[in-house]
Amino acid sequence: xxxxxxxxxLLACAAAWAGPVHAAPILLRPAQVFDxxxxxxxxxxxxxxxxxxxxxxxxxxxxxxxxxxxDLPGQTLLPGLIEGHGHxxxxxxxxxxxxxxxxxxxxxxxxxxxxxxxxxxxLAGFTTERDLGTEGAGFADVGLRQAIAQGIVPGPxxxxxxxxxxxxxxxxxxGFEPGVTVPQGAQEAxxxxxxxxxxxxxxxxxxxxxxxxxxxxxQPGEPTRATFTAAELAAATAAAHDAGRPVAVHAxxxxxxARAIAAGVDTIEHGDEGTPALFRxxxxxxxxxxxxxxxxxxxxxxxxWNGSTPAPAMVEESVRAFRLALAAGTPICMGGxxxxxxxxxxxxxxxxxxxxxxxxxxxxxxxxxxxxHHFRLSDKLGAIRAGxxxxxxxxxxxxxxxxAALRTVSLVMKGxxxxx
Numbered sequence: 001x002x003x004x005x006x007x008x009x010l011l012a013c014a015a016a017w018a019g020p021v022h023a024a025p026i027l028l029r030p031a032q033v034f035d036x037x038x039x040x041x042x043x044x045x046x047x048x049x050x051x052x053x054x055x056x057x058x059x060x061x062x063x064x065x066x067x068x069x070x071d072l073p074g075q076t077l078l079p080g081l082i083e084g085h086g087h088x089x090x091x092x093x094x095x096x097x098x099x100x101x102x103x104x105x106x107x108x109x110x111x112x113x114x115x116x117x118x119x120x121x122x123l124a125g126f127t128t129e130r131d132l133g134t135e136g137a138g139f140a141d142v143g144l145r146q147a148i149a150q151g152i153v154p155g156p157x158x159x160x161x162x163x164x165x166x167x168x169x170x171x172x173x174x175g176f177e178p179g180v181t182v183p184q185g186a187q188e189a190x191x192x193x194x195x196x197x198x199x200x201x202x203x204x205x206x207x208x209x210x211x212x213x214x215x216x217x218x219q220p221g222e223p224t225r226a227t228f229t230a231a232e233l234a235a236a237t238a239a240a241h242d243a244g245r246p247v248a249v250h251a252x253x254x255x256x257x258a259r260a261i262a263a264g265v266d267t268i269e270h271g272d273e274g275t276p277a278l279f280r281x282x283x284x285x286x287x288x289x290x291x292x293x294x295x296x297x298x299x300x301x302x303x304x305w306n307g308s309t310p311a312p313a314m315v316e317e318s319v320r321a322f323r324l325a326l327a328a329g330t331p332i333c334m335g336g337x338x339x340x341x342x343x344x345x346x347x348x349x350x351x352x353x354x355x356x357x358x359x360x361x362x363x364x365x366x367x368x369x370x371x372x373h374h375f376r377l378s379d380k381l382g383a384i385r386a387g388x389x390x391x392x393x394x395x396x397x398x399x400x401x402x403x404a405a406l407r408t409v410s411l412v413m414k415g416x417x418x419x420x
Contacts, residue, residue, distance in 0.1 A: 080127025080391030084335025102136035118155030120344030133164035142206035167227035215256030295337035
C-alpha cells in the first residue's frame, strides 16, 4: 500500500497534469449596462462570461445550465475602469513629501506599499492602470506588473513606464551640495543619442510605455521651461515608436507642449498652459490630453485650500486648459496623477472632469473605451462586447448621471474572476 503522504502527492500531481478545472460560466443580471461606447445605458441587458472573456451581451440571454447567476438589482454594470496616469510607488504628499519618499524610503518599503496600493486600486474598480514612472524606485514596476500577472498579488493590469526620462540636471531631488551625487526620481539623459539610449535601456528593462519630460525647472523656485530640445524629443519618440512603444509626455508649458506635438507623441500630461491652437493641433494629430485635474486640486488642499472660490491659480489654470481641450475636440485621457493623492480614490479625477463641464457619460467613455483606444488595448479591454476580456464592475448608482456613484463599487471582476 502506498503511504498516505506519497499517495496524496501523486493525486495532486495527477490533478495538475489534468489541467485547470473549468469554472462555470457566469451570468450577470444588472438593471442596466453601460457598454463603454454608447453614452446611453442599456436597460435590461445581461452579460454572460465564460472563462476570462465575455461571450454574450444583450437582453434575455440564455445561460448554460451550469452557469452561476449573479443578480445585481438596481445596479449599473460597466467595463472595468482604466486609470490613465498613476504612480503606484508614490503615496500622498501630505503624508510624506516627494523628496523624502525618493531619498529616504527603502525600496522594499516602497514596493510593499505599492502592492497594497495596487490592491486598493483594483477594489475601487480600476482593473487597468498606466503607471507613468516609479519616481526613484528603479524598475520595480516591472516586477510588480509580473507579480500581478502571475496572480501572486492582486492589482490592476499594468502598463509601466519604469524610470521616466528627464533632461540632465532638470529634475529632483535638489538643494544639496553640487559635488554630491544625489539619486534622482527619473533617468537623466542629454543629446539625441543620449535620449535614444535611455529609451532603449528602459524598453530592454520592460517598459510598456516611454515617459518623457518636455519641461521642468532646473532649480527650486525657478519657472518651468522647456528642457529637451525639439530634436531630442523627436529622436526619443522615433526610437520608442520603432520599438512599438507609445510615448507619454509631461508638459505644462506652451513651448513644451508645442515640441511634444511636433515630435508626434501619443499623450500629453498636465498641459496647464495649453492654448486653443495647441489643443487643435493635438486633435489634428490624434494626441490625447491627460489633464490630471485631481493632482493640482490635491496639492492646493494640502496647502490649506478648502475648496471655496476663488480657487488657487494652479487649480484654475488646469481647469481652464481642460475646458479649452474640450472646446477644441481634443481626445481626452482620464488620468489623475494618482499617488499625489490616495490610491483607491481614483474616481476623484472623474468627478473633477464632470465638474469642469464634461458630461458624465463622456467621462465614463474616457475612462473605459477612450483610454483603451489611447493605450492600444481596444482589442482586449474598455467595452462590454463579446470577445473582450471580462473586466467588469458594478455600482448601485447610475454613473451616467453622476460619476460620483463610482465611489461605491459593489462588484469587481477581472478576467472573469470575481475579486470583490
